Amino acid sequence: MTAVNEWAFIGIFLAVAWVLPAAPLLVSWIFRPRRANAIKMQTYECGVETVGDTWVQFKVQYYIYGLIFLVFDVELVLLFPWALAYNQLDFFAFGAGLLFIFLLADALVYAWRKNALEWA
Amino acid sequence: MLQLPSLETLNMGAALPAISIAAWACILLLIDLWIPKDRKILTVYLAAGNLVFAFIANLLVFNQSGDSFMGMYVADQFSGVMNLIIIGTALLSIVLSFDYLKRVGIERGEYYVLVLFVTAGAMFMAAANDLILIFVALELLSIPLYVLSAFRAPDIRSEEAGMKYFLLGAFASAFLVFGGAMVYGATGTTNLNEIAASAGMIIASNSSTSLFLLLGAALLLVGLGFKVAAVPFHEWTPDVYEGAPTPVTAFMSVAAKLGGFGSLLRILVVGMSAVTMTAGEPAVWQNVVAILAGLTMIVGNIVALSQANIKRMLAYSSIANAGYILMAVAAAGSPGLANEATRGALVYMLAYMFTNMGAFAVVIAVERANGGADLEHFVGLGKARPMLAIMMVVFMMSLTGIPLTGGFIGKALVFATTLNAGLVWLAIIGVLTSVVSAYYYVRVIVNMFLRDAEASTEEATPGYSTGVQWVAAVALGGTVLLGVLPTLITVLTDRVSLVASITP
Amino acid sequence: MLEITPNTIAFLVFALLSVGGALGVVVSTNLIHGALFLIVSLFGGAGLFVLLAAPFMAAVQILVYIGAIAILIIFAVMLTRSMTSLSEIFNRQWWISAIVAVVMLGLLLVGAILPVWGPSGTNAMLPVSDAVGTTVDLGIALVDGNQFVLPFEVASLLLTAAMIGAIVIARDNE
Numbered sequence: 001m002t003a004v005n006e007w008a009f010i011g012i013f014l015a016v017a018w019v020l021p022a023a024p025l026l027v028s029w030i031f032r033p034r035r036a037n038a039i040k041m042q043t044y045e046c047g048v049e050t051v052g053d054t055w056v057q058f059k060v061q062y063y064i065y066g067l068i069f070l071v072f073d074v075e076l077v078l079l080f081p082w083a084l085a086y087n088q089l090d091f092f093a094f095g096a097g098l099l100f101i102f103l104l105a106d107a108l109v110y111a112w113r114k115n116a117l118e119w120a
Numbered sequence: 121m122l123q124l125p126s127l128e129t130l131n132m133g134a135a136l137p138a139i140s141i142a143a144w145a146c147i148l149l150l151i152d153l154w155i156p157k158d159r160k161i162l163t164v165y166l167a168a169g170n171l172v173f174a175f176i177a178n179l180l181v182f183n184q185s186g187d188s189f190m191g192m193y194v195a196d197q198f199s200g201v202m203n204l205i206i207i208g209t210a211l212l213s214i215v216l217s218f219d220y221l222k223r224v225g226i227e228r229g230e231y232y233v234l235v236l237f238v239t240a241g242a243m244f245m246a247a248a249n250d251l252i253l254i255f256v257a258l259e260l261l262s263i264p265l266y267v268l269s270a271f272r273a274p275d276i277r278s279e280e281a282g283m284k285y286f287l288l289g290a291f292a293s294a295f296l297v298f299g300g301a302m303v304y305g306a307t308g309t310t311n312l313n314e315i316a317a318s319a320g321m322i323i324a325s326n327s328s329t330s331l332f333l334l335l336g337a338a339l340l341l342v343g344l345g346f347k348v349a350a351v352p353f354h355e356w357t358p359d360v361y362e363g364a365p366t367p368v369t370a371f372m373s374v375a376a377k378l379g380g381f382g383s384l385l386r387i388l389v390v391g392m393s394a395v396t397m398t399a400g401e402p403a404v405w406q407n408v409v410a411i412l413a414g415l416t417m418i419v420g421n422i423v424a425l426s427q428a429n430i431k432r433m434l435a436y437s438s439i440a441n442a443g444y445i446l447m448a449v450a451a452a453g454s455p456g457l458a459n460e461a462t463r464g465a466l467v468y469m470l471a472y473m474f475t476n477m478g479a480f481a482v483v484i485a486v487e488r489a490n491g492g493a494d495l496e497h498f499v500g501l502g503k504a505r506p507m508l509a510i511m512m513v514v515f516m517m518s519l520t521g522i523p524l525t526g527g528f529i530g531k532a533l534v535f536a537t538t539l540n541a542g543l544v545w546l547a548i549i550g551v552l553t554s555v556v557s558a559y560y561y562v563r564v565i566v567n568m569f570l571r572d573a574e575a576s577t578e579e580a581t582p583g584y585s586t587g588v589q590w591v592a593a594v595a596l597g598g599t600v601l602l603g604v605l606p607t608l609i610t611v612l613t614d615r616v617s618l619v620a621s622i623t624p
Numbered sequence: 625m626l627e628i629t630p631n632t633i634a635f636l637v638f639a640l641l642s643v644g645g646a647l648g649v650v651v652s653t654n655l656i657h658g659a660l661f662l663i664v665s666l667f668g669g670a671g672l673f674v675l676l677a678a679p680f681m682a683a684v685q686i687l688v689y690i691g692a693i694a695i696l697i698i699f700a701v702m703l704t705r706s707m708t709s710l711s712e713i714f715n716r717q718w719w720i721s722a723i724v725a726v727v728m729l730g731l732l733l734v735g736a737i738l739p740v741w742g743p744s745g746t747n748a749m750l751p752v753s754d755a756v757g758t759t760v761d762l763g764i765a766l767v768d769g770n771q772f773v774l775p776f777e778v779a780s781l782l783l784t785a786a787m788i789g790a791i792v793i794a795r796d797n798e
Contacts, residue, residue: 193774263785
């Protein structure tokens with residue numbers, strides 16, 4: 001039970017996180033006048049009106065970006081327990097984590113140099 | 121609290137060959153970024169130099185058997201011989217690659233880095249003594265191979281090859297992981313020696329845990345069976361082999377098999393040989409592996425008969441060869457035969473490595489000269505390029521298993537150990553399918569010598585370039601030398617003993 | 625019979641999220657909506673991991689599956705044209721999937737209810753958090769020279785290779 005109780009805070013946080021944005025929406029839904037016309041139904045947007053469909057085809061470069069993100073995400077997951085146990089590690093274990101980060105940097109330099117990090 | 125790293129207890133030196141390749145691959149990746157496009161030959165030299173270094177290092181540590189990383193990595197004579205074959209494969213395929221890559225316009229430094237990663241992965245697989253390391257090493261072997269298959273990317277067949285290999289390979293890896301998880305669930309450990317220690321007890325107890333263990337072993341067999349292209353997990357092989365760039369095909373037909381069989385032998389012989397119904401009987405997996413071996417030999421050889429494309433034919437031939445090696449694996453299940461069978465499999469793999477690399481070198485030369493690798497492109501080769509044709513004859517004879525070639529020695533050892541294990545029916549299937557295989561190997565020879573090309577292709581393109589020439593010559597030398605003087609390798613393999621490392 | 629504790633309520637909520645999300649994935653004709661439902665389903669799974677006292681798995685589920693893979697799937701959908709409005713849910717192989725799904729469900733039910741894998745409840749009395757290691761134990765095991773430091777580093781190599789692969793395949797224009 002104790003292990004789960006720590007998670008109760010996250011549960012409460014999640015609940016509050018839902019309530020906070022939902023409350024103003026609810027309040028305005030209750031009190032707002034319901035007289036729609038064409039201009040009021042437009043999407044709120046600055047400048048010119050939007051043109052075309054929202055579902056546009058993305059460029060393939062974005063996908064590389066996503067893939068590189070995924071690789072680093074997995075590396076992060078492997079480093080996370082290492083970081084948690086940091087205070088209990090001996091010098092060798094510290095070096096092992098450092099080597100892991102070094103290899104990660106190796107891949108990063110490669111991606112950088114190959115311009116895979118350009119968002120375009 | 122501050123402890124200095126205990127390198128001696130880790131015994132990292134024993135793992136030096138594999139570690140040096142992995143480390144150099146990472147460094148070479150960075151070096152290559154600053155090598156200008158027109159001087160990529162430098163990358164080739166740097167990669168090959170590393171392989172030579174690892175080869176020598178491996179010979180130096182050959183006799184210093186010992187565990188590294190506390191039983192995670194076992195540097196014994198088995199992994200020593202495996203490493204020699206794996207590094208040899210990588211070296212030959214790098215030499216085979218560089219002018220092919222230039223010719224088809226895919227000369228990029230990453231190619232060699234990825235080859236080094238595959239090499240390191242295969243070496244880790246052959247020496248891994250832990251299911252987790254086996255899985256991670258398998259992925260280190262596989263993922264670069266998926267990429268290499270698709271390396272000729274705008275080419276639609278190469279892309280198809282990479283895609284197919286990737287999807288099916290990921291599927292197979294899932295089997296392997298699931299199998300590993302079940303074995304862990306049954307035995308509570310991932311270390312193969314510890315699995316061996318508790319496996320016999322679990323099977324004897326006949327509880328539901330033994331179901332877990334058997335199911336896990338079966339799933340591991342599926343995952344590795346896919347990597348070595350054993351029937352019925354072979355469907356990807358012909359398409360991938362045909363579509364991938366030819367040097368990559370040559371490389372992966374050998375490297376993936378070496379890694380797969382390295383791990384398979386370790387899992388089954390070291391980890392599972394105690395899995396018997398009653399003590400003194402063959403291990404329970406023997407029959408399963410034997411049936412797989414029989415199926416693999418039959419399907420591989422029969423389907424190869426109808427192939428008109430030499431790359432496809434060699435793909436089915438590689439399936440068939442996996443069957444012959446599996447035969448040795450099956451024989452290793454009999455008590456007391458494990459070491460003999462392992463030695464046979466090692467010699468077979470070395471012979472297959474030389475022969476296959478040589479055959480693919482000839483295929484690359486023919487592809488370059490005649491624009492394709494169909495049987496038609498080999499017509500009249502005996503007249504146009506007698507040296508090349510004679511080399512091909514030797515390789516085909518070795519694949520068939522005709523005496524005085526390496527293939528014969530390998531087959532003889534494997535058949536002998538199979539007979540010793542009492543698997544007579546399997547040995548008979550092996551011999552019969554070898555006879556069948558002679559048909560399609562000899563057909564290549566017939567096409568080269570006994571048929572004349574209708575219109576001789578222009579002589580402008582030289583048949584083969586320096587690299588290909590070298591590989592073909594080395595492979596020829598290796599094949600013949602192994603056939604004439606098998607003691608050269610058996611002096612090494614005779615010291616291999618997988619089972620001695622089991623704690624009784 | 626079934627005691628209502630905060631745990632059971634949480635279990636019901638997460639199970640509902642997980643199954644409902646999965647249902648949303650299969651029935652929505654807009655692939656983007658399908659991907660968003662997948663996130664809901666994965667979140668439910670993360671919650672179940674928490675209840676099983678496997679917080680690290682929950683973190684992996686959130687970080688990797690929701691944070692990266694679901695996003696990647698959305699990217700993949702957006703890369704393709706006209707995948708946002710599928711005209712029909714079933715394709716020609718629907719019956720194969722149906723058979724597989726039913727068989728899997730049957731096997732799982734049998735495995736969960738019948739004592740195929742040994743008598744159930746041997747470890748059920750034990751609090752799960754006592755039986756399994758913590759994330760800190762995992763962190764030590766990953767980098768300890770006596771344990772899994774070699775697979776840990778090889779995994780790093782593997783990720784490097786995967787990254788090279790992604791860049792080589794996708795950016796062939798140089």
